[in-house]
Amino acid sequence: MSQTSDLDRVAMIVLRYMRRPLFALLFVYSIGIMGMALMPGQVVDGETTYMNLFHAFYFFTYTATTTGFGELPNGFSDEQRLWTIFCLYTGVIAWFYALGSLIGLVQNPHFIQALDRFRFARKVDRNREPFVILCGFGDTGSLLARGLSDHRKRAVILDFDPERIKALGVRDYTVAMPGLHADASAPKHLMAAGVDHPACLAMVALTNDDDANLKIAVMARHLNPRLPVICRSTSARHEANLRALDNVTVVDPFEIFAQLLYWAIARPELHNLNAWFVGAPGVKLGAPVQIPRGNWILCGYGRMGRWIHRYLKAHGIDVRIIDPEMHASEAGEGTVTVQARADHSALVTAGIDDAAGVVAATNRDSDNLSTLLSVTELNPEAFRIVRQNSHENQVAFDAARADLVLQHSLTTARRILKLLISPLVQELIDWLAEREPAQTKELVARLQAAVGEEPPHLWSVRLIPGEAPALTEYLDAGGAVALGTLCRDARAFPEGLPCEALAVRRAGQSIMLPDKDFQLGIGDELLFCSVHRVESMLQATLHNPYTLRYIVTGVDEPRGYVFAWLEDRRRRRSEHKG
């Protein structure tokens, strides 16, 4: 539907642009050809010859395009030569006019855009691989696209800014990522991006404008009610609106940032596990950042500062706030506030000497970096957490050697990636966050034993005939398999494979950290954490009925009819004797 309308638009622009040049060509050609046919040619045997219409057309074609073969098919008379001169000038001018118009058309921005849209819609429509629609290609969007590309997942990208879409063309993604510069909140562009395409997995609204995100989410809801939508939102009003829609997940970058920061301060083991799961560079499992307890200084009380304050206060961490524009009453009773920029004197006033750490969380990177310098000078012992706003300033933040750098575009992109690739992982982290730290520590110890020093590989398997034929067949036949049994190593029966089942999703319910006796059922989705090698071992068990039987019973059953028959006979005979 949208495809034809785009094609129609392209055709219409071409026709409108080329109408006059085409008419000019037609006119000049007709005059030239007719004139040539009427001009008396050379006299042969006392009779004047005339050029026939086909030869006149042939002559005009090579003359008007300035090819000029000469006087063909016969030598011309002087009258014909006169007419040739006329034909040459008019024909060449008409051709140049037509060519110029064509070049103008190709450069016309409307035409280029219409053509881009048409090509984009066609590309999306022909795509058969599952993909995600990404609206907004800023810092977060490009990080998310990179993450999706690392997982070999496709994305279709819409952004308002043509420069960003141009930049998309020069990235080295592992999969095709078609992009279009268009207003993502317009339904026709969402349709072109494949919002109702059967292979569309989800839509992510990531623009900087909350209104636009809300609009995109609402449009997507109406166009395809089954499509999961992940929507970025930073204001409470929009969030309330979005939560009213089902199938929409709201992601607030400031809240995610504050949550991570709180985990880093109060739940280091959980922060460490989370960072290890998402594959943050330089993170070692079981070696969380050691953060001192005590009073914290928060520099910056904007939207992010408020979230951080709320999180830290709710968990009993004392915070002093430095911000030039806040009122003392805003932060609530009993909070020390300093109304100034976070420079030397303000830090001293806030009591930097006995502070456990500082969070530099303003929305200006230069301010945050200068605060870091002051803190290093005043209290080198203080733990320094800094917010990085722009991805471009990476080198400066690396050089600043803060104890912890949190970049909200990166944390948001990672959170959304987790929601898209393995939602169970996020559920697990949230589940652990609500429980005692001891439980996280126990899981970390188990994972350390299973995975060791290698980076983690998370994968999920659904127990359906397409993904686990041997196991579903076995369960269908009335067999029972426990989780611990499935994880046995067929090479070293009855040892277990070094892998941990993190979660099971059954009929819409999630069961976290299932134990070894958990009985598997058809349709369960299992989330495993281990290394790549183990996944292929487990896949072999799930696909090969003999391997599965072997790990369940420990007996290698006969495969061919002959040996099955022999085995049967042997067993019957021994029963007979017994």
Add this chain to the structure above:
Amino acid sequence: MNLERIAFGFFIILTLSLNYAFVAGGLETPAHHNIWILTLTIIVNLVAIGLKLGDRSQTGALLLASGLVAGLLLITARVVWIVAESGGAGGPGPREMADIVSIATGALVANIVAAVILVGDTLLSRR
């Protein structure tokens, strides 16, 4: 150790060895090729196919397929031999012999494939 694996491995490798024993020698020289070896190869190959019937695993299916290919080619070679023998005096001539040996060489390739799959599968499962 598994009796079925021993039996199957024995027959697969015996087929390969016999097949090579038949093929080895001059292509067109009837004196280099023994009809008894060819017949034995067919029998051993058929036993190997029979042992693989009923296996539902992927490698089992592949082994069955390669066994069937080898069987088909070997039987074809035997039939050509019979036809050549009945036609003239005292066994196949150089032309017929070349046909028979090249078809049997094709069967040899299928047998090599089967042996490679068998060894690879055993090494990969490591038990």
